[in-house]
Amino acid sequence: MSSVTNHLPTAELQALDAAHHMHPFTTNSELADKGARIITRAKGVYLTDSEGNEILDAMAGLWCVNLGYGREEMGKVAARQMNELPYYNTFFQTTHVPGIALAKELADLAPGDLNHVFFAGSGSEANDTNLRMVRTYWAQKGKPEKSHVISRKNAYHGSSVGSGSLGGMTPMHEQGGMPIPGIHHIAQPDWWSEGGNQTPEAFGLACARALEDKILELGADKVAAFIGEPVQGAGGVIVPPESYWPEIQRICEKHDVLIIADEVICGFGRTGNWFGSQTMGIKPHIMTIAKGLSSGYAPIGGSIVCDEVAEVIGNCEFNHGYTYSGHPVCAAVALENLRIMQEENLLDHVRNVAAPALKEALDGLAEHPLVGGVNVSGMMASLPLTPHKASRAAFAADKGTVGYICREHCFAHNLVMRHVGDRMIISPPLVITPEEIAIFAERARAALDATYADLKAQDML
Numbered sequence: 217m218s219s220v221t222n223h224l225p226t227a228e229l230q231a232l233d234a235a236h237h238m239h240p241f242t243t244n245s246e247l248a249d250k251g252a253r254i255i256t257r258a259k260g261v262y263l264t265d266s267e268g269n270e271i272l273d274a275m276a277g278l279w280c281v282n283l284g285y286g287r288e289e290m291g292k293v294a295a296r297q298m299n300e301l302p303y304y305n306t307f308f309q310t311t312h313v314p315g316i317a318l319a320k321e322l323a324d325l326a327p328g329d330l331n332h333v334f335f336a337g338s339g340s341e342a343n344d345t346n347l348r349m350v351r352t353y354w355a356q357k358g359k360p361e362k363s364h365v366i367s368r369k370n371a372y373h374g375s376s377v378g379s380g381s382l383g384g385m386t387p388m389h390e391q392g393g394m395p396i397p398g399i400h401h402i403a404q405p406d407w408w409s410e411g412g413n414q415t416p417e418a419f420g421l422a423c424a425r426a427l428e429d430k431i432l433e434l435g436a437d438k439v440a441a442f443i444g445e446p447v448q449g450a451g452g453v454i455v456p457p458e459s460y461w462p463e464i465q466r467i468c469e470k471h472d473v474l475i476i477a478d479e480v481i482c483g484f485g486r487t488g489n490w491f492g493s494q495t496m497g498i499k500p501h502i503m504t505i506a507k508g509l510s511s512g513y514a515p516i517g518g519s520i521v522c523d524e525v526a527e528v529i530g531n532c533e534f535n536h537g538y539t540y541s542g543h544p545v546c547a548a549v550a551l552e553n554l555r556i557m558q559e560e561n562l563l564d565h566v567r568n569v570a571a572p573a574l575k576e577a578l579d580g581l582a583e584h585p586l587v588g589g590v591n592v593s594g595m596m597a598s599l600p601l602t603p604h605k606a607s608r609a610a611f612a613a614d615k616g617t618v619g620y621i622c623r624e625h626c627f628a629h630n631l632v633m634r635h636v637g638d639r640m641i642i643s644p645p646l647v648i649t650p651e652e653i654a655i656f657a658e659r660a661r662a663a664l665d666a667t668y669a670d671l672k673a674q675d676m677l
């Protein structure tokens with residue numbers, strides 16, 4: 217029986233954590249010196265740490281706790297399913313009711329003819345599935361050479377070798393032999409950082425046309441698919457110009473290239489619709505899902521696949537799957553999440569209450585001297601920090617230095633706001649109320665003021 221419990225002093229827990237626990241995306245030696253913050257419980261939009269601080273979580277964990285923390289119904293459903301059927305696989309001609317029910321529910325919620333679901337344990341796994349599925353699709357159609365996949369620079373599609381290769385994060389590619397062959401990265405539609413003097417519309421079109429250039433360079437008969445998030449999340453909440461996605465759609469249709477919409481963050485209400493593809497007017501052949509599917513209460517992801525691709529894949533043995541594909545407990549928890557979202561009209565709350573209140577709060581924060589503007593789609597947003605609003609200039613300090621300072625001030629003000637480079641990122645639980653958004657804005661403003669004072673004192677402006 218473990219002696220490590222909530223009752224140990226913070227310093228002791230931190231020492232044990234440093235001794236034994238390797239953290240993702242972390243320089244563990246630095247964290248060991250500093251000591252990790254220990255989150256002990258959570259309710260609604262608030263986390264509690266081992267020192268008793270109440271922290272407003274404006275990131276919904278990792279963009280996933282859409283329902284908010286501490287919903288007892290979710291725990292009850294998990295316990296019931298654990299007692300009834302804790303596990304069975306869906307490999308060898310077997311299935312189970314939670315898997316059937318969740319697949320049916322997702323087919324009902326997804327737009328168009330996206331009627332089939334291949335389950336995974338996470339977004340990374342689901343994107344690995346997608347990579348193999350689109351290549352297998354074209355091979356089955358007699359075009360095995362139509363296997364290249366085009367993605368964007370600075371995209372995030374997961375951390376496994378396949379999904380990390382689909383992503384366009386250079387620091388990830390520098391470790392462990394990524395990207396694997398056959399994956400290409402074009403410019404991202406980040407007008408704020410890269411648009412220069414172009415209008416957003418012209419810049420959006422130019423970024424989309426980079427896809428056509430790449431397809432023509434490789435040969436359309438070599439390109440299986442294009443993958444993109446409707447709104448890039450981990451890249452810095454990059455809301456593309458309106459001209460971008462219609463042009464991408466046109467180009468993919470013209471060259472017979474499948475579209476994979478990575479909905480891991482955008483899905484399940486984050487942008488105000490069930491899927492970001494609906495918000496952005498995309499007609500994908502496959503959607504990647506995870507995170508908000510279960511509001512992060514259980515690890516589950518998957519691919520929602522259109523009729524045509526599912527039919528072709530269905531005519532061969534697709535030699536792919538995970539022990540936990542469609543895990544019954546995770547599937548039951550995801551179903552309960554979707555049930556609650558519908559019963560409580562969460563999408564209406566997002567559209568009519570939370571997103572307008574968040575937009576108003578962000579517009580207020582944009583008046584701060586450090587904030588260069590607002591990128592927002594529904595309940596995902598970023599505030600780019602800049603020393604000079606009119607030119608959207610970058611700071612002289614290394615990219616991310618100012619963002620990190622601001623994030624530390626957020627923590628000191630009991631607010632979780634993440635930074636990507638020098639952008640502050642916001643993605644709160646969808647259930648957040650206008651009163652809680654006002655508290656978010658108050659803490660964010662205090663953190664921005666403290667950051668500004670630091671930069672002035674250190675002559676960094």
Ligand code: PMP
Pocket residue numbers: 278337338339340341343372373374375445449450478479480481506507517
């Ligand atoms: N795709 C996107 C767009 C994501 O944001 C993430 C996770 N941040 C993933 C895929 C990978 O999901 P997971 O961490 O569940 O593997």
